[in-house]
Amino acid sequence: MRQVAGLISTYSSDEFGICSALYELGGMVVMHDASGCNSTYTTHDEPRWYDMDSMIYISAISEMEAIMGDDEKLIRDLTETALEMKPKFVAVVGAPIPYMIGTDLPAIAAMTEQATGIPCMGCGANGMNYYTKGISMALEAVVRRFCTGPAKRTEILSVNVLGATPLDFSLNGSVDSIKDWLRENGMVPGACLAMGSTLEDIAQAGRAHVNLVVSYGGLAAARCLKERYRIPYVVGVPFGEKFSQALAGMLREAAASGQDLVSYRRVGRDRERCRADSPLDRKNPDSPRLSLIGESVFSASLAAAVELDRGISARVLCPLDTEDLLLREGDLQTPEEDDLMARIPETELVAADPMYRVLCGERQRFFSLPHEAFSGRIYDRVNPNLINRKLEVSLC
Amino acid sequence: MLKRIQRETDHPGAVVKIREASWPAPFQEGLEYSSPARGTWNIVHTGMLIPESHQIFVCALGCLRGVVLTAAEMNAMDRYSSVIIREENVLDGTMEELMIGGVTDVLEKLPYRPRAVLLFISCQHFFLAYDQNQVFAALRERFPDIRFTDCYMIPTLRKSGLTPDQKMRMQLYSMLEDGPKDSRKINLIGSNLPVSRSCELVRMLESGGYVFQSIHDCRTFEDYLAMGQAGMNLFYEPLARIAAEDLEKRLHQPYLYLPFTFDDEELSGAYRKLAGMLHLPEMDEEPLRKQKREALLAARALIKETPIAVDYTLTFRILSLVRLLLTYGFRVTEIYADTFLPEEKEDFLWIRENFPEIRISSCVRPWMRFQEREREEKVLALGQKAAYFTGTDYFVNIVESGGLYGYDGVVQLAGLMQEAFLHRKDRKTVIQRKGLGCESCI
Numbered sequence: 001m002r003q004v005a006g007l008i009s010t011y012s013s014d015e016f017g018i019c020s021a022l023y024e025l026g027g028m029v030v031m032h033d034a035s036g037c038n039s040t041y042t043t044h045d046e047p048r049w050y051d052m053d054s055m056i057y058i059s060a061i062s063e064m065e066a067i068m069g070d071d072e073k074l075i076r077d078l079t080e081t082a083l084e085m086k087p088k089f090v091a092v093v094g095a096p097i098p099y100m101i102g103t104d105l106p107a108i109a110a111m112t113e114q115a116t117g118i119p120c121m122g123c124g125a126n127g128m129n130y131y132t133k134g135i136s137m138a139l140e141a142v143v144r145r146f147c148t149g150p151a152k153r154t155e156i157l158s159v160n161v162l163g164a165t166p167l168d169f170s171l172n173g174s175v176d177s178i179k180d181w182l183r184e185n186g187m188v189p190g191a192c193l194a195m196g197s198t199l200e201d202i203a204q205a206g207r208a209h210v211n212l213v214v215s216y217g218g219l220a221a222a223r224c225l226k227e228r229y230r231i232p233y234v235v236g237v238p239f240g241e242k243f244s245q246a247l248a249g250m251l252r253e254a255a256a257s258g259q260d261l262v263s264y265r266r267v268g269r270d271r272e273r274c275r276a277d278s279p280l281d282r283k284n285p286d287s288p289r290l291s292l293i294g295e296s297v298f299s300a301s302l303a304a305a306v307e308l309d310r311g312i313s314a315r316v317l318c319p320l321d322t323e324d325l326l327l328r329e330g331d332l333q334t335p336e337e338d339d340l341m342a343r344i345p346e347t348e349l350v351a352a353d354p355m356y357r358v359l360c361g362e363r364q365r366f367f368s369l370p371h372e373a374f375s376g377r378i379y380d381r382v383n384p385n386l387i388n389r390k391l392e393v394s395l396c
Numbered sequence: 397m398l399k400r401i402q403r404e405t406d407h408p409g410a411v412v413k414i415r416e417a418s419w420p421a422p423f424q425e426g427l428e429y430s431s432p433a434r435g436t437w438n439i440v441h442t443g444m445l446i447p448e449s450h451q452i453f454v455c456a457l458g459c460l461r462g463v464v465l466t467a468a469e470m471n472a473m474d475r476y477s478s479v480i481i482r483e484e485n486v487l488d489g490t491m492e493e494l495m496i497g498g499v500t501d502v503l504e505k506l507p508y509r510p511r512a513v514l515l516f517i518s519c520q521h522f523f524l525a526y527d528q529n530q531v532f533a534a535l536r537e538r539f540p541d542i543r544f545t546d547c548y549m550i551p552t553l554r555k556s557g558l559t560p561d562q563k564m565r566m567q568l569y570s571m572l573e574d575g576p577k578d579s580r581k582i583n584l585i586g587s588n589l590p591v592s593r594s595c596e597l598v599r600m601l602e603s604g605g606y607v608f609q610s611i612h613d614c615r616t617f618e619d620y621l622a623m624g625q626a627g628m629n630l631f632y633e634p635l636a637r638i639a640a641e642d643l644e645k646r647l648h649q650p651y652l653y654l655p656f657t658f659d660d661e662e663l664s665g666a667y668r669k670l671a672g673m674l675h676l677p678e679m680d681e682e683p684l685r686k687q688k689r690e691a692l693l694a695a696r697a698l699i700k701e702t703p704i705a706v707d708y709t710l711t712f713r714i715l716s717l718v719r720l721l722l723t724y725g726f727r728v729t730e731i732y733a734d735t736f737l738p739e740e741k742e743d744f745l746w747i748r749e750n751f752p753e754i755r756i757s758s759c760v761r762p763w764m765r766f767q768e769r770e771r772e773e774k775v776l777a778l779g780q781k782a783a784y785f786t787g788t789d790y791f792v793n794i795v796e797s798g799g800l801y802g803y804d805g806v807v808q809l810a811g812l813m814q815e816a817f818l819h820r821k822d823r824k825t826v827i828q829r830k831g832l833g834c835e836s837c838i
Contacts, residue, residue, distance in 0.1 A: 001500075004498050004502060005460075006477045007506075009464050009473075010457055015458050033458075036549070036551040037458060038430040040461050042430050043462065043465075043830065044462065050432045050828065055765060057762055058427065059427060059428075060426075062555045066552060080426065081427050084762075096456045099483075100486060100520060128458070355468065355473070376461075376468075
C-alpha cells in the first residue's frame with residue numbers, strides 16, 4: 001500500500017529542509033508549530049546544533065491559537081524576538097497545523113518586516129513534503145531576496161555550489177572536498193548554498209561563471225541565478241576519479257558555452273567495460289548490477305562514478321522529489337516502500353542507507369551509504385566522504 | 397558562520413533572581429528554543445514498556461521524524477511502523493481509509509504477530525475531526541487476536557486539558573481489564589524508570605508480604621495484563637495521577653499518591669498513610685534519616701563551596717531538592733526551569749525568603765541559545781540541561797528521578813554527586829542520547 005513505512009525509516013520533511021538550508025546564514029528561522037518539531041529537527045537532522053549557534057526556534061502554537069487563528073500573537077513574538085536578536089533576516093516556516101488552518105505566512109512575514117525593518121520571508125512548508133522541497137524553497141527564496149545587485153564576473157573561473165546541506169552531505173568533509181576539487185582543477189569556489197558561506201557571500205553569487213548543482217534542492221536556485229545573471233549550471237557531484245574529471249571538464253564547457261548540463265546524463269555508461277566485468281551483464285546487458293537508493297543528484301552521480309571507475313552497471317531508485325531531467329535512463333522514482341521491495345531484489349548489489357538493509361535479501365550484497373535525511377545522526381561516525389577519490393575501497 | 401554573541405549580563409527575559417521571579421512561571425511565553433540535552437523520555441520510549449506490543453504512528457513526515465528515529469536509536473525498529481499522512485488525505489478527507497488500510501498493510505508485512513498495537517494519532521486528526529470509532533472498530537474486526545489502543549502525539553494540544561505525557565501514561569495501562577483482585581499485589585504506575593530495589597518503599601512492602609511490581613517487571617504481554625489484578629496502585633510521578641484515576645474508575649483499583657518529596661516529614665506522612673491502608677507496621681525511619689544525613693554531610697564535605705546548578709529534568713520536585721541541599725549548606729546558585737508544579741509553592745517561597753539571590757534560568761527562551769555556556773569556576777550540575785547551560789563536565793546524569801525515591805534515593809543521589817564532582821563525563825556525547833535508561837546506538 002502507498003504511504004506505509006512498515007519496516008523502514010521515513011525521510012526528513014520540508015520544514016526541516018528549510019531550517020537546514022538557512023542554518024548558517026545568520027537569520028532567525030521560526031517553525032510555526034508546537035513543541036515537538038524543534039527538538040526533532042535539532043536532534044536528528046541538524047548535526048551542527050551542538051557546536052554552531054543558530055537562531056532556530058518554534059512558535060509553540062497552541063490549540064486555541066490555532067482554532068482562533070491568532071496570528072497577532074505570532075507576529076508579536078516574531079517582532080519582539082527579532083528586534084532583540086537582530087538577525088539578518090527572519091523566515092517563518094509552515095507546518096501541518098498552519099497548513100490546515102490556512103495561515104497566510106507571506107502576510108505574516110510582510111507585517112513582521114514592516115514592524116522590524118528586517119527582511120522577512122514566509123516559507124510555505126507543511127510537514128507533508130520531503131526535505132528536498134524545503135531546501136529548494138529556501139535556497140530559491142534566499143537568491144530571490146538577496147542576490148539582487150549587479151554582479152561583475154570574477155577574473156578566474158569561479159563556481160558556486162548549490163544545494164549543499166548536511167541532510168545530503170553530512171558533516172564528513174564532503175563539502176570542503178568539493179571546494180578542494182574545484183581548486184585542484186583551477187577553479188575558484190564561489191558561494192556555497194548553504195554550507196560555509198555567509199549571507200554576504202551568497203549575495204555575491206552573481207559573480208560566478210557557472211553553478212554546480214549538487215542536489216535537487218539546489219536546482220531552483222540555479223534556475224533563478226540563470227534567469228537573473230545568465231549563469232549556466234551543471235548538475236552533478238564529483239564522486240570517484242573519472243567522473244570527477246569529466247565533471248570538471250563540463251564546468252569549463254558550460255562556462256564557455258553558457259549551456260546547462262546534467263553531467264551524469266552526458267557521461268553515459270561504459271557498457272563494454274561493464275559487460276566484461278559482470279556475468280549478469282553478459283547475460284543481459286540492460287540489467288544493472290547495483291541499485292543505489294537515495295537523493296537523485298547524489299545517487300545518479302555516484303552511479304555514473306561507479307560505472308566509470310569500477311565498470312559496474314548501476315541504476316538509481318529515488319524515493320524523493322526530483323525531475324526526469326535529473327535521472328538517467330533506467331533510473332526510477334520510487335516513493336513507496338512497496339515499490340522498493342519490488343525493485344531491490346532485481347540487482348545483486350545494493351548501496352543505500354543502512355536502514356534499507358531490512359528490505360534486502362540475504363544473498364544481496366549491501367553497501368552502507370548513510371544518509372542523514374533518512375537515518376539522522378545514527379551513522380554519523382561511519383559516513384564516508386566519497387568526493388573526488390577512487391571508489392574501489394570505499395564503496396565496491 | 398555565526399559567531400558566539402558575547403554577553404556581559406544575563407538577559408532579563410531569560411534569567412531572573414528568585415526574589416523577582418513570578419510564581420509558577422517566571423518567564424513569559426513566546427518563541428522557544430530547544431537545547432541539545434535529550435535524556436528525558438518521549439512517548440515512544442514509554443510505549444515500548446508494554447511487552448510484545450507494536451507502535452504505529454499515523455502522522456505527517458515532519459511529525460514522524462522524531463518518533464521513527466527514537467525507535468531506531470533505541471534499537472527497536474522491529475516494533476515500530478509509520479503510516480504517512482499526505483496532503484491529499486487532508487484535502488480529500490480520506491483519513492479513515494488511510495488508517496485502516498495502512499495499519500492492515502503494516503500488520504500483514506510484519507514478520508511477527510504483535511499482541512497489541514499502540515496506534516498513535518496526531519494533532520492533524522483532531523483538526524480533521526476524523527471518525528476514530530470507525531477506525532478502531534474496523535481494525536478490531538479485522539484483527540480480533542490483537543488489542544488496539546489509541547495513543548496521542550498532540551503537542552498542539554499540550555495547553556488544553558491533558559498533556560501528551562499525561563495521556564501517554566493513561567493509555568499505557570488502557571489495555572488492562574477489570575477482574576478478580578489479589579490484594580497482596582501492589583503496582584507502582586506511571587514512571588518511566590523503575591524504582592531502585594534498595595528503596596525502603598520496596599523493603600517495606602515486600603517485608604509485609606506484598607508483591608510490589610511495575611511495568612518494568614513485565615516480560616510478556618500476559619505479565620502486563622496481570623497488572624490489572626493488583627489490589628492497589630501507587631504513583632509518585634505527578635503526571636501519573638490521571639492514569640491512577642482512570643484505573644480506579646475502570647478496574648476499581650484504589651490508589652495512593654506518594655509525593656516525590658525530599659522533606660522528611662512529608663515523606664513520613666506518605667509512608668504512614670500507606671502503612672495504614674495496607675495494615676503494615678509503621679516503619680522505623682530514624683536509621684534511614686541518619687543514613688540520609690550522613691550521606692549529605694559527606695557530599696557537602698567533599699563538594700564544599702562549589703556552585704551547583706540544578707535543572708527540572710533531574711527530578712519531579714526540583715525545588716524540594718534544592719531546599720534540602722541549601723539546608724545542608726550546599727551552594728546552589730542556579731535553577732533551570734520554566735515552570736513549577738503547584739505542590740512546589742511552599743519550597744519556592746522558602747527559597748525566595750532565605751536565598752533570594754539564586755538565579756532561575758529559562759531552558760526555552762530564545763536568548764538561551766546565546767547564553768554564555770562556560771563558567772570561570774568549577775560547577776557541579778545536577779541534570780543534563782544544567783550541565784549544558786553551565787558548560788560543565790561534572791554532572792549527575794539522571795533524568796526523571798532515575799528511580800531514586802525516598803531516604804534511599806537521597807543517599808544514592810548524594811553518592812552520585814560525589815562521583816560527579818570527582819570525575820568528568822563526556823558531556824557532548826552523554827547528554828545528546830535520547831531516553832536515558834533505554835538502549836541507545838548513539
